[in-house]
Amino acid sequence: MELTQFIQNVLNGVSIGSVYAIFALGYTLIFSILGIINFAHGAVFTLGAYFTYTLAVGQFGINGLLKNVDLFPNGSPLGSSVPGFVLALLIGSVLAGLVGVVIERLAFRPLRSRGADPLLALVSSLGVALVLVNLIQYLVGAEIYSFPADVYGNLKPALVLHVGEKLVVIRTVQIIIFVVSMIMLIILGYLISRTKIGKALRAVAENPGTSSLLGISVDRYVLYTFFLSGFLGGLAGTLVATSFGIAGPYFGVTYGLKGLAVIVLGGLGSIPGAVVGGIVIGLAEAFVPAEYSAYKEAVAFALLFVILLVRPQGLLGRALVQKV
Amino acid sequence: MTALLEIDHLSVNYGAIQAVRDLSLRVEEGEVVTLIGANGAGKTTTLRAVSRLLRPREGSVRFAGRDVTRAAPDEVVRLGIAQSPEGRQVLARQSVEDNLELGAYVRGDRAGVQDDIRRMYERFPRLGERRHQLAGTLSGGEQQMLAIARALMSRPKLLLLDEPSLGLAPIIVLEIFNIIRELNEQGVTILLVEQNAKLAMNSSHRTYVLEAGQVTFSGASAELVSDERVLKAYLGG
Numbered sequence: 001m002e003l004t005q006f007i008q009n010v011l012n013g014v015s016i017g018s019v020y021a022i023f024a025l026g027y028t029l030i031f032s033i034l035g036i037i038n039f040a041h042g043a044v045f046t047l048g049a050y051f052t053y054t055l056a057v058g059q060f061g062i063n064g065l066l067k068n069v070d071l072f073p074n075g076s077p078l079g080s081s082v083p084g085f086v087l088a089l090l091i092g093s094v095l096a097g098l099v100g101v102v103i104e105r106l107a108f109r110p111l112r113s114r115g116a117d118p119l120l121a122l123v124s125s126l127g128v129a130l131v132l133v134n135l136i137q138y139l140v141g142a143e144i145y146s147f148p149a150d151v152y153g154n155l156k157p158a159l160v161l162h163v164g165e166k167l168v169v170i171r172t173v174q175i176i177i178f179v180v181s182m183i184m185l186i187i188l189g190y191l192i193s194r195t196k197i198g199k200a201l202r203a204v205a206e207n208p209g210t211s212s213l214l215g216i217s218v219d220r221y222v223l224y225t226f227f228l229s230g231f232l233g234g235l236a237g238t239l240v241a242t243s244f245g246i247a248g249p250y251f252g253v254t255y256g257l258k259g260l261a262v263i264v265l266g267g268l269g270s271i272p273g274a275v276v277g278g279i280v281i282g283l284a285e286a287f288v289p290a291e292y293s294a295y296k297e298a299v300a301f302a303l304l305f306v307i308l309l310v311r312p313q314g315l316l317g318r319a320l321v322q323k324v
Numbered sequence: 325m326t327a328l329l330e331i332d333h334l335s336v337n338y339g340a341i342q343a344v345r346d347l348s349l350r351v352e353e354g355e356v357v358t359l360i361g362a363n364g365a366g367k368t369t370t371l372r373a374v375s376r377l378l379r380p381r382e383g384s385v386r387f388a389g390r391d392v393t394r395a396a397p398d399e400v401v402r403l404g405i406a407q408s409p410e411g412r413q414v415l416a417r418q419s420v421e422d423n424l425e426l427g428a429y430v431r432g433d434r435a436g437v438q439d440d441i442r443r444m445y446e447r448f449p450r451l452g453e454r455r456h457q458l459a460g461t462l463s464g465g466e467q468q469m470l471a472i473a474r475a476l477m478s479r480p481k482l483l484l485l486d487e488p489s490l491g492l493a494p495i496i497v498l499e500i501f502n503i504i505r506e507l508n509e510q511g512v513t514i515l516l517v518e519q520n521a522k523l524a525m526n527s528s529h530r531t532y533v534l535e536a537g538q539v540t541f542s543g544a545s546a547e548l549v550s551d552e553r554v555l556k557a558y559l560g561g
Contacts (some may be wrong), residue, residue, distance in 0.1 A: 035537075175361065182435060196425070196429070199422050199426055200417060200426060201416065202415075202417065203415050203418065203426050205413060206416065206417050206418070207413060209377060209413070210409065210413040210415065211376070211399040211426075212376075212377055212398070213375055213377070213397070213398070213401070213406075213407045213409055213413075213475075214401065214426050214427055214429050214430075214474070214478070215398040215400075215401030215429050215478065216397045216398065216403060216426070216429050216431035217396065217397075264478050
């Protein structure tokens with residue numbers, strides 16, 4: 001492989017990998033608190049993209065309940081400028097976070113308070129995922145929606161680097177995705193390791209009973225966790241959508257599965273593991289030659305399979321899972 | 325004297341098993357009260373019901389004149405009840421200092437919390453030396469001290485201590501009991517659950533003896549410690 005091709009692949013892989021990482025962290029947070037996988041996370045990813053699209057563009061296609069609706073006849077007050085779009089992205093992600101909170105209250109807490117088997121929570125979250133996806137389809141149809149090319153302002157569409165005789169092309173949106181994901185990771189890392197909320201969150205993850213004895217309300221922290229998880233999912237959904245468009249209500253399904261591959265690869269419940277896993281899977285996909293790009297997803301799972309044969313606990317997982 | 329803690333006719337079930345039945349006890353302000361009894365007598369269950377980790381089936385718990393039978397677990401801590409649980413239960417994956425900070429979770433005064441952490445390091449110098457170590461790497465005795473220090477960080481009016489001597493070397497056990505006596509002299513009211521009945525009775529004002537979830541004897545520790553029936557059942561003769 002030529003050097004320029006190699007550099008190109010690494011840049012592509014790191015960019016998409018960083019968004020996989022913040023998306024997968026949404027699974028990790030909930031897993032480390034409750035020990036369950038929230039299968040509705042992929043649907044929240046989709047919803048986040050639709051929320052932001054609604055706020056920034058507000059025009060829907062010819063199917064669904066909202067067909068031909070134009071929410072903003074004079075153009076969205078949010079979408080017409082860069083600060084406006086940033087605001088739309090934030091509000092869209094917050095709404096996705098609130099959906100996470102609703103999912104916890106409706107699909108998880110009732111089961112938990114009755115001491116149900118964690119397997120039931122998994123089935124319940126799968127049900128929520130289906131409901132959300134169908135709700136989207138009912139409202140806005142199955143069309144593909146694309147963000148306007150200038151949502152991030154009138155930037156050059158790509159950055160071209162000269163390496164010797166050859167060119168390496170980085171799309172501007174790839175750089176934005178990477179930067180936003182990194183900012184999110186830094187904020188999250190600070191929140192979890194340095195703040196009182198983060199310490200309490202880790203206490204609840206390690207030992208809910210003891211946390212209660214210290215006056216930490218476990219239910220409240222579970223809600224915080226679902227909000228954070230939903231926020232990350234919605235943000236990731238919008239970021240991916242600004243690059244590739246929203247491919248319909250099932251948009252999040254592939255990413256949902258890929259996110260699962262990321263957390264298992266990195267080590268269940270490990271936050272650094274989710275980041276490393278995201279980047280590794282992003283890179284692996286980027287190195288799939290263009291003529292085989294239809295097999296990209298297969299590569300992620302093949303990689304997962306091989307690594308789990310060697311390290312069953314994942315790349316950064318604890319060898320012995322302790323769950324009190 | 326006013327009763328700080330009043331438990332009236334408390335019954336607690338674990339599923340179909342009745343762990344505590346019709347139990348009543350009082351802890352006056354400034355006292356050290358001991359609960360002794362065999363394994364499964366309902367001592368830990370009683371403490372867990374007071375801290376609201378368990379839901380009582382019947383009866384009431386009053387703290388400082390206030391009914392806390394249905395209060396949320398965090399509200400109980402806010403009102404001034406802290407517990408150092410059985411098996412210590414330090415947060416193994418966080419540092420000693422973070423454990424102490426989390427002990428003060430319900431408090432809002434940052435400066436006061438930092439002062440108290442410094443005070444804990446003076447009282448427990450070994451915790452000070454290991455402040456940045458993960459709590460899981462401490463020895464059993466150090467973990468017990470951390471669990472007590474952490475409970476004190478909420479500035480409780482009532483400290484519940486569940487088996488503080490469990491699994492510790494005899495010399496450490498004596499140290500722990502010295503700490504308990506000191507804390508009481510400084511005005512902390514203590515409800516103590518102990519396997520080491522003789523030591524517990526020697527360090528407390530009053531004792532309740534539990535059997536199968538019920539109080540069988542109660543009275544001044546100094547008297548019960550020489551009571552034949554108690555001697556026979558719990559002090560090995």
